[in-house]
Amino acid sequence: MKRLLLPLACLSVGAASAADLDMANKIRSEGFYNSHVMHTLEHLTDKIGSRITNSPQMDEANRWTMEQLKSWGLENAHLDPFDFGRGWSHDSASIHLIAPREESLHGIPVAWTPGTQGKVEGELMMLDAVTEAELQQYKGKLKGKILLMGDPPPIGKPKTIIFARHDSKKLGELKEFDPSRPASHEGWMTPARKDTRLQSYNFNKALEAFLAKEKVAGVIYRSSRQGGLVRVFGKSHRVGDTFPVPAIIIEQEDYSLLQRMLDRKETPKLALDIKARFHDEHTDAYNTIAEIPGTDSNPEVVMVGGHLDSWHASDGAVDNGVGVAVAMEAVRILKALDVQPKRTIRIALWSGEEQGLHGSRAYVEKQFATRPEPKDKVERALPRYLWKSPGWPIETKPAYDKLSVYFNMDNGSGRFRGIYTEGNVAVKPLFTDWFGPYMDLSTGAISNLSTGGTDHESFDDVGLPGFQFIQDPLDYSTRLHHTHIDSIDHVIEDDLKQASVIMAGFLFEAAMAEERMPRKPIPAAPSKLKQERQKLETEKERRTRERDARKALDTKAYGI
């Protein structure tokens, strides 16, 4: 334990606490009764709209957030560039079934795919191939066709419950430590999983070349949510590597109709009109950075942030306008209270998160720690997530020792019910302490588990403390995440105010704490033993995959 704490029993509002109770009252007052959080969010979502990395809208969002933070008195506000790739944006997309009957379908283009240059019409075909050999069977048959990309099974029943808050049972479960989980997020990406991903990457590259060569008119993907929701994704944004034909994602219900038409040997015809374009003015993307400087000489740093970029299906409200608005609101509250923190409080609004945490990873690399790139030239040319190793050893820079903690928000607009330690169990007494003045607003559950998939991972991966709060799930995963209804309409204002207040409280306490945050051991390359076991696993995985493929081919051949 790094700090003298009162017994846990004392930690409730009104009792003596290691947290600054006067400051907590001020933060509440500013955060609840003079909130700017919805105004900030409304600007990001309604006025700017979707903010796909390196789009003109994202440029505008970078500029606006920087100016806004400046106007609140933050210092050193700037845009921090990193190498990303091509920009992309779209204005509109329409897709109509024109035969055997007419119907307007509902679709949104795949990001980083070209527009149609006006309306194109074409017959529909199914492309049901998962190997390059299967692909060859379509040779010479696809010119001018519009393709359904795959033949999935029918739509199942919907989720029963689409909106929920954590109950005490769930919060209780979250508190259990689970040693079977890897120590860091990188642990999830085993060599076997990478191998599968590489296979799929290689097939997709062959597929793309094939589609271009065969002069396909356009391709259609199925939304990964049912119930009329269009859930989007993107293709490669890397220069010289972008998808060759117009591509659109449509509702599952529309996709299934087209599948059944093809099953019945009808010949559906479609009209596609997609206005989309690449932007090659700059290949850098930008993180918005600003600070409340610390009063210590050569101060340590506490950070807060969330990703500013979004997908293009709607306005990126719960993913992740809310995380940005709460991070901005937290520093606005502290600035409005004219805090004089010992440590510097720095806000970072990341870009390129949706394409693989690019902004935060580049920032961590620039500021805190580097890792060697693959020696093999071919491997180095692949997207980073396909490199065999994340790069060992981690080499730290001077600022590495100066960063105390990074708090991230990126799990929708649900209120903060507690916090995940990411397995850094030593922080538990501190967090318990800091939740003290807010226990009427939150259950303050401390979970030893980790929550993955977003920018705190970039810190955690190099051994720096990066945390996220336990948020009520609401309808984030069931219907909003990356879908066309991720608009400000589904954000819960009271929850955002609560989150802003607790975020401000945690930032303040972290900035004033006597010592730097405790850390997990710095990650190191897997041991020889572990490497050997992983090699065996990868081999087994490959054999299984090949056997499954042979079985699938048999099934096709015999029609069973």
Added chain:
Amino acid sequence: MKRLLLPLACLSVGAASAADLDMANKIRSEGFYNSHVMHTLEHLTDKIGSRITNSPQMDEANRWTMEQLKSWGLENAHLDPFDFGRGWSHDSASIHLIAPREESLHGIPVAWTPGTQGKVEGELMMLDAVTEAELQQYKGKLKGKILLMGDPPPIGKPKTIIFARHDSKKLGELKEFDPSRPASHEGWMTPARKDTRLQSYNFNKALEAFLAKEKVAGVIYRSSRQGGLVRVFGKSHRVGDTFPVPAIIIEQEDYSLLQRMLDRKETPKLALDIKARFHDEHTDAYNTIAEIPGTDSNPEVVMVGGHLDSWHASDGAVDNGVGVAVAMEAVRILKALDVQPKRTIRIALWSGEEQGLHGSRAYVEKQFATRPEPKDKVERALPRYLWKSPGWPIETKPAYDKLSVYFNMDNGSGRFRGIYTEGNVAVKPLFTDWFGPYMDLSTGAISNLSTGGTDHESFDDVGLPGFQFIQDPLDYSTRLHHTHIDSIDHVIEDDLKQASVIMAGFLFEAAMAEERMPRKPIPAAPSKLKQERQKLETEKERRTRERDARKALDTKAYGI
């Protein structure tokens, strides 16, 4: 009690029962192991698509169902016309926000409104008027504008549970008799409610004339479901009475965005392109009718049916392709078993249900019972639902005494958990009896309540027994009813088979029962006392409405 029944305790499968148990086994076998129900439904929804009354698709559905019933051996298959009004259909619709930023919105035209004759662009304005005086404030300001029709409050939280089956608690509640409910569905439409509807009808007529005169380019309505669902409706289909300007219904999320833009004094511009048209080849619509003739001389009749027409948002699968498919499957099963029923079994697939039960009402009037029309010429020219009285006395025709019962299905694809008596409590022992052989498939709950809003009402209103089954609610009301995702994807095949088997069983038992079904007393005009009380109520309602309007104006004037 009209028939000697065994004590209730004996009524379970395997015990002696008044139901024909051998026949029940045959029905199960045909219905579960040789089902045609999904094939029938797929033709209606996928091949024909939406079936709006008097559209070319509905004509095709009439023709196809008639031919299909004939091909199964039913007799007297024909299309029975009734006076309806104009036909209407649409091919496609698109709506784009073009300023202050670009975004494709998601909308479907309002039925029976004109297309745009190509793309029209216009500035957006809010039309927030509920009285003719308020309307006048917009005079001279609307030319070429696209209007948001009303300024509703923000979108609230979604329903938590979107998919459910009835539990035993709910089924228990349904069994209670509630004498406060009116004896017939017509009882719901009190003079006070009619008065409110007439006010709103008159305002809407004034509004329509105003929109036409002011040369409005188009109007936008808000979907009545959130979460990306476009839930549709229609304007008047009556000749000489159709809506004058293009009208579209858009997602709540899109509508709210436009509202907020106007709130912030931005000037959104939109582009509308709606391909829709009226069909005036015939003003008659058609019910599809067919029979399995009864073996009695001058046989009585049992009927089964559901409405074949649908709205135009999707393919009309759960509303009401399923009701049609189950009714057709029930008679197909009986025909396949070569039943020789004492009573004639007649199937009726109604048209014009969605616009006010027009097809079934016309049929009942033609076959069974007439009612006097209003004497007042002005009143008679109004749509029927605005007539002060449904028409007293009911005058019966000879066939009135010959109809034993009508079974309807129109509550989605949820399985049959029991049946509603519509307050005709005397039928309870019969229904208990008939459920006997199917108690492993259904809980067989008998509810004394009524279930309103569809074609059995046309029978019940004149004192003829018309029933619906208690169905599991599933996601019918939460997301499918009249929305753009009412496709076959959300139909549960097993539930449809179960419903078809029970429907066939009930039809057979009703056709073979010793006596005609017991009836409620024939409806009569309200007593003098009741009329007096209703008059007072109507007056009170009018005063309340006027006071509320004055209050609302005050609120506007003072901005409070």
